[in-house]
Amino acid sequence: MSMINWDEFEHIHVIKRLRHILSSWWSVDVVFTDERGQLKGFDGSKATYTNPGVGFVFGKEAAQQNLAEFVMKTIDDLRMSDNKFAIKKWDMTGWDIGVFPIMIENDFMGTVVAVPFFRDSNSPVRLAEVRDRLAAFGATAETIDKALGKTKYLDESDRTHFCEIVSLVAEEVVTLHLEITRREDRIRELNKELGSRYKYDNMIGKSKPMQSLYALLDKIKTADSTVLINGDNGTGKELIAKAIHYNSVRKDKAFVIQNCSAFNDNLLESELFGHMKGSFTGAVKDKKGLFEIADKGTFFLDEIGDTSPQMQVKLLRVLQEGTFTPVGSTEMRKVDVRIVAATNKNLKEMVEQGTFREDLYYRLNVINIRVPPLRERKEDIPLLAEFFLQKACEVQNRTRVTLTKRALEKLYDYAFPGNVRELQNEMERVVVLAGDETKILPEMLSPKMLEAGEKAKVQGARLHGKLKDALEELERDMIREGLRRTGWNKSKLAKELGISRAGLIMKVEKYGLDKRKITRPPGTGSQTGT
Ligand SMILES: Nc1ncnc2c1ncn2[C@@H]1O[C@H](COP(=O)(O)OP(=O)(O)OP(=O)(O)O)[C@@H](O)[C@H]1O
Ligand SMILES: [Mg+2]
Structure with a gap:
């Protein structure tokens, strides 16, 4: 099992969310340690911690050392028990902390440490102890006061919820690590597929399909046959056509490109074959066609699948006889042109449907090059x-x-x-x-690239559902207990929970915790009906 990349977790939404909950409900901070108990991802900045005492303590070398020993001892104890995690007093600080091991395929990989809180009570004795310990480390009175103010007493019910959430953090680390490992394996597998040549003229690529393409291009270097290039948009068809020309015996002659879909038939014909002066309005002088310009060179007919049936006939004649007639002329001309054609259409299918001439298709498809899409x-x-x-x-x-x-x-x-x-x-x-x-x-x-990644993740569905359930249950319990304790004083409870009164009222409705409903003896009515 590869090492965990702890830095990754700072960016993971679910973990950020869980951390935020732990911090806002109980002022508890979460840190990670590796399999030797060494603190991970501590950047020395105290500002990132809810409890300033935590940042202060972890800034001390001795405390980090002590935490490592404490964590390792705790893990040893856990091995001897059936417990999945430990809630213990960290003597060096006087705080209670939670240690949740991260186990991946039976290997101990590290821990999630949740700090600080009081498990049994926040009695003056315990407060004084923490005060003394922090002072011994040289904390200022202000830091100590803030640290104590932020150390909450978690009663049993709070603790249950708290442990559930911290366990989710540990679970999420496991899921993510497995996912990252799987992805790295996949990339390693893909890399095994890489060939030795990484480029061919201006084409880049080391993949097997590109290696085959380079081999094919090498093979046809000396051939003078017509080539048909098939490939989706943006796969590099034009680059390939150029490579064919510049590696052929015709390389010192012209390489001419014409996009066959760009013009109407009349214009295209005049572009390809030229015209005589006066053959149509605007034809003020003779004009050479591209076929003549490409003589002895290569003519790249792009988007060949978009040509009309009439144009297909004329192209067929050039391909068969090497002859054509300029617009407005009666005289045939002969040229020596190599044709490279390209399309993103399925010409074979078009032939079957009768939209592309079969004879032209076979004339073009002497050498066929299929360019694989990038996803392949x-x-x-x-x-x-x-x-x-x-x-x-x-x-x-x-x-x-x-x-x-x-x-x-x-x-x-x-x-x-x-x-x-x-x-x-x-x-x-x-x-x-x-x-x-x-x-x-x-x-x-771009957002579209980020979304694709999110959808590909297993993480989303699995944990989000669980997280949502756990949080709603927690929220409902805390509000129900809070309402009882404060005698349905919503303003007071909202303040305690750190939410607005309106927010609390909405949640009370959502969970059906209205006083009339909740105090009604069981069996006399449904929770929702009034
Ligand atoms: N293998 C490659 N290495 C480097 N650049 C590439 C490669 N394939 C494509 N490109 C670049 O991608 C862009 C699109 O390539 P190109 O125009 O040859 O594709 P195309 O198949 O003709 O696309 P379309 O069907 O849209 O006409 C160009 O800027 C080209 O330089
Ligand atoms: Mg193109």
Whole structure:
């Protein structure tokens, strides 16, 4: 089992939420220790603790040392018992604290420590003890007073709820750690798939599918056949067409691109084949067509699936005979052009449906290249992301930035419908948004990428349901007891609980804790009906 990455937990919503509850209901702080009892994630800043005494104590080397020994001793004791956690007095401070082990697959990985509170009473004797201990550490009178003011007495019912919540923290750490480990395993598996070549001309990628693509491109270097490139939007079809041209014997001749969907038929025809002066309004002089310009070179016909049936006939003739007729001319011209065509459409299906000529399809599809979508080669994501980040930094003339591990994980979880182009745009965007930052945090990514990650998590559903139930039960109990104790004095109770009176009234209604209902003898009516 790999080591726990404690820093991760600072960012986890559920854990933040649980910490917040422990702090606002009972002024208890939560810290983590590793499997040797060493405090984790203590940044030395006292401000992060609800109880200033906690921050003060943990700032002392001796206290950290003592906590480690205390935790290890407690864990030994727990091993001998059936208990899942321990509530004990931490003698060095005089406080009671809770120690909740984190067990992963029977391995002890660390603890959640909840501190401080009083278990039996907050009697003057115990208060005095804490006062003495904190003073011995050199705490100021002010810190001591605040620390004591924030140390609550947890009666049995409070303690039950409290332990439930701290146990949830420990459980959540386990779930998350397993999830992170699984994810790391997956990434390691993916990395095993990486080949040795990481680039081909301007194409980047180390994945198996990219290796096969490079091998295929190598193989067809000397061929002069027509190539049909098939792939979703933004997968790199144009890059591949260029690589084909610049690695062929035609590399010193023209590489001409025409998007076949961009024009109406007449314009397209005149673009491709040229026209004679006066052949139509606006044709003030002869114009060479792209086929002539591409003579001896390569012609890249992009979006070939979007051409009309009439245009398909004309293209077929060029492919078959190498001949065409400029608009307004009667004279045929002959050219030597290699055709590379690309589309994101399924031409075979179009042939079956009668929207694409079968003879043209077979003429084009001599060599077929299928470009895999990015979601089928996620192992290329880190390399591509890094490449686009650096490129964007150069363009924007700023210091380099890198992705944090967590941001990269979000990218792994995302499906990239827009493929490599979408990744490129995202990286350009984050470089702009990064400002002075040199590390890209997940929060800087587009919301759609963050959502994808959240949905992929098991954590959400499993713990959220449980957490919600536990919290509602706790809230209901605390309000019910509080109402009895204060004699239904809602203003007083609201103040005690640290919520508004209106908020309390809403909760009283939600839980059906209205005086009339709750004091009615059992069996005389339902909880909700009045
Ligand atoms: N393997 C890759 N390595 C580096 N950059 C890539 C790669 N694949 C695509 N790109 C980049 O992604 C963008 C889109 O690539 P390209 O235009 O070749 O895709 P396309 O398949 O022709 O897209 P469309 O179907 O939208 O026309 C370009 O900026 C290109 O440089
Ligand atoms: Mg394209």
